[in-house]
Amino acid sequence: MTTTATRPIAELTVRSILLGGLITLLFTAANVYLGLKVGLTFATSIPAAVISMAILRYLPGATILENNIVQTVASAAGTLAAIIFVLPGLVMIGWWQGFPYLTTAAITGFGGILGVMFSVPLRRALVIDTPLPYPEGRAAAEVLKVGAGSREGAAESARGLWVIIWSALVSGGFAILTQTKLAVAEAALWFRAGGGATGIAGGLSFALIGAGHLVGLSVGLAMFAGIVIGWWIVLPILTAASPMPAAGIAEWAGTVFRSDVRFFGAGVIGVAAIWTLLRIIGPVTNGIRSALAASRARRGGAIIADTERDLPIGLVGLVSLLMMIPIGLLLWSVIAGGPLAGSEVALIGGALLFILVIGLVIAAVCGYMAGLIGASNSPVSGIGILSVLAASLMLVGLFGRGTPPETTQALVAYALIVTGIVFGVATISNDNLQDLKTGQLVGATPWKQQVALIFGVIFGSLVVPPVLNLLGSTLGFVGAPGAGPNALAAPQAALISALAKGVLGGDLNWAMIGWGALAGAIVIVVDEALGRTGRMRLPPLGVGLGVYLPMTVTLPVVIGAVIGSVYDRWAKRQADPEAAERMGVLAATGMIVGESLWGVAFAGIVYATGSDAPLALVGDSWAVTAAVGGTALFLILVVILYRYAQRMVRPA
Numbered sequence: 001m002t003t004t005a006t007r008p009i010a011e012l013t014v015r016s017i018l019l020g021g022l023i024t025l026l027f028t029a030a031n032v033y034l035g036l037k038v039g040l041t042f043a044t045s046i047p048a049a050v051i052s053m054a055i056l057r058y059l060p061g062a063t064i065l066e067n068n069i070v071q072t073v074a075s076a077a078g079t080l081a082a083i084i085f086v087l088p089g090l091v092m093i094g095w096w097q098g099f100p101y102l103t104t105a106a107i108t109g110f111g112g113i114l115g116v117m118f119s120v121p122l123r124r125a126l127v128i129d130t131p132l133p134y135p136e137g138r139a140a141a142e143v144l145k146v147g148a149g150s151r152e153g154a155a156e157s158a159r160g161l162w163v164i165i166w167s168a169l170v171s172g173g174f175a176i177l178t179q180t181k182l183a184v185a186e187a188a189l190w191f192r193a194g195g196g197a198t199g200i201a202g203g204l205s206f207a208l209i210g211a212g213h214l215v216g217l218s219v220g221l222a223m224f225a226g227i228v229i230g231w232w233i234v235l236p237i238l239t240a241a242s243p244m245p246a247a248g249i250a251e252w253a254g255t256v257f258r259s260d261v262r263f264f265g266a267g268v269i270g271v272a273a274i275w276t277l278l279r280i281i282g283p284v285t286n287g288i289r290s291a292l293a294a295s296r297a298r299r300g301g302a303i304i305a306d307t308e309r310d311l312p313i314g315l316v317g318l319v320s321l322l323m324m325i326p327i328g329l330l331l332w333s334v335i336a337g338g339p340l341a342g343s344e345v346a347l348i349g350g351a352l353l354f355i356l357v358i359g360l361v362i363a364a365v366c367g368y369m370a371g372l373i374g375a376s377n378s379p380v381s382g383i384g385i386l387s388v389l390a391a392s393l394m395l396v397g398l399f400g401r402g403t404p405p406e407t408t409q410a411l412v413a414y415a416l417i418v419t420g421i422v423f424g425v426a427t428i429s430n431d432n433l434q435d436l437k438t439g440q441l442v443g444a445t446p447w448k449q450q451v452a453l454i455f456g457v458i459f460g461s462l463v464v465p466p467v468l469n470l471l472g473s474t475l476g477f478v479g480a481p482g483a484g485p486n487a488l489a490a491p492q493a494a495l496i497s498a499l500a501k502g503v504l505g506g507d508l509n510w511a512m513i514g515w516g517a518l519a520g521a522i523v524i525v526v527d528e529a530l531g532r533t534g535r536m537r538l539p540p541l542g543v544g545l546g547v548y549l550p551m552t553v554t555l556p557v558v559i560g561a562v563i564g565s566v567y568d569r570w571a572k573r574q575a576d577p578e579a580a581e582r583m584g585v586l587a588a589t590g591m592i593v594g595e596s597l598w599g600v601a602f603a604g605i606v607y608a609t610g611s612d613a614p615l616a617l618v619g620d621s622w623a624v625t626a627a628v629g630g631t632a633l634f635l636i637l638v639v640i641l642y643r644y645a646q647r648m649v650r651p652a
Helices: 014-038 047-055 066-086 088-092 100-126 133-150 155-179 206-215 217-239 249-299 313-322 324-335 343-374 378-397 405-442 447-474 491-505 511-533 540-548 551-572 578-611 618-649
Strands: 186-193 195-201
Touching: 014 047, 014 066, 047 066, 047 133, 047 447, 047 578, 066 100, 066 133, 066 186, 066 378, 066 405, 066 447, 066 491, 088 405, 088 447, 088 491, 100 133, 100 313, 100 324, 100 343, 100 405, 100 447, 133 155, 133 195, 133 206, 133 405, 133 578, 155 206, 155 578, 155 618, 186 249, 186 618, 195 206, 195 249, 195 551, 206 217, 206 578, 206 618, 217 447, 217 540, 217 551, 249 378, 249 540, 313 324, 313 551, 324 405, 324 551, 343 378, 343 405, 343 447, 378 491, 405 447, 405 491, 511 540, 540 551, 551 578, 551 618, 578 618
Parallel strands: none
Antiparallel strands: 186 195
């Protein structure tokens, strides 16, 4: 068979990198603000892909692979904003007065680059040779394919694009309605259970419904099991042992959840993460062997398809080791002249070994979690909890407890900085493999995506410090010195810094973490037993996520998973089941797109106006109507969107 030379398809271009960088400025700032405000960030891959298509389609020679590079750059930078789950803790403990630009950028950038490097050898194991669903990766790929297909005039692609557009408009429109207060953003009912308290709560979020459709029924049911364990068993028991405050049941349940149940959930996630690592050691090892074999074949002159070309494994190893030099210098600058001076060798040596070993472990676990439940739903902050616990225990082993207050403060700060670097590894590996899955589905070149990810890390690390500085200096953080009345909660940073202080100070509540670990072990046994019977599995990480995250986030995902399962059963009965299922995926994707894009816009409005509710049209007197009417409207719109998707499968 002979082939003729063809012009290479544009992929890693200057304009794709620059456009990705521009989108990064918007998404990173929005994610930093929202993460500090409510403790959640939104996935940026799909919104970036939509914006990229809207711009590049009017430029000559634009390709689906070029659009893929744009979303890769922007998603890496947007994800890196999750460093805010750690670094504000340095201000909260009084170690930093602000966010020094170079130090903040270095912590963010060094961890992110290591995250790219560590996840390169995982691609074959966790993206190619795996049944993991990668919900957001699939959704981003569908967006890119529909955008490309509609330009070619394909009928199905055109119908699919309309499904995305209408789903996005409805999703974004309802999100706007919640900001006017005419409909509630979440509904909750709290009540006494025996001597304690519990409740039912769910967010009226199309994005979460869409995410549930994409993760599938198995993960959805696992998350529901976590809700049952955490909210309807553990919470009533713990609240029964705690006096109810004057503020009422809702505050009672919320306080106990944040102070105890989340630690229980962290224990479940910890055991599940360790078990996940043990299960994937084999595939990961095989993936590294495949990468080494590909490198040897390339040196031997063998022709390897572009879709199989990663960054050379030798280069990956060299860059990873060379990164230890600037990281070591960064850590030395933290220690020099302070209470820890004189212990540089032990502290820096231990930290570098910790970053290499724990970083590799976390890269594998986070990549697996992203494949299982999606990057935006992965409990990365739970991984941050485990990391700061490990880093703090390492320092306890070196220094013991009972050190002078200034030394303890310095040790807590050092643990947070080391955790910040490891957290960069976690967030980027969590995002990287999701992007590589998108690339696999659209025929991208892996090494070009990996280079784009490095650009994304650089862009993000340059943007995060000034945004943090601005918000920290104008609004402040709850619990930090000088915090004002509009201080941002930064819940994960508060929890992680409290953990570091608890371990180094000797007053951490290990009991709840231990009980959670025991529950996680029981869930693993149940999951393995179900696997042997051939029935639906109960992924332990999904259970841990259901315990750890607020029910307002997890319950809509569970509902979305059930709705998606019902839709897929309908799709299997159609003449073209794959096309029918794909239309459902596009409807779910549109739900995520609309709310995500509005999240970006709303963050800008909030920041510009300085108001927590800049679009509010009514007050508290409308609350009951907003709850009842908003919930009814939400459910009706969900039904309408899925009916519309079904009609697009069988056009008139």
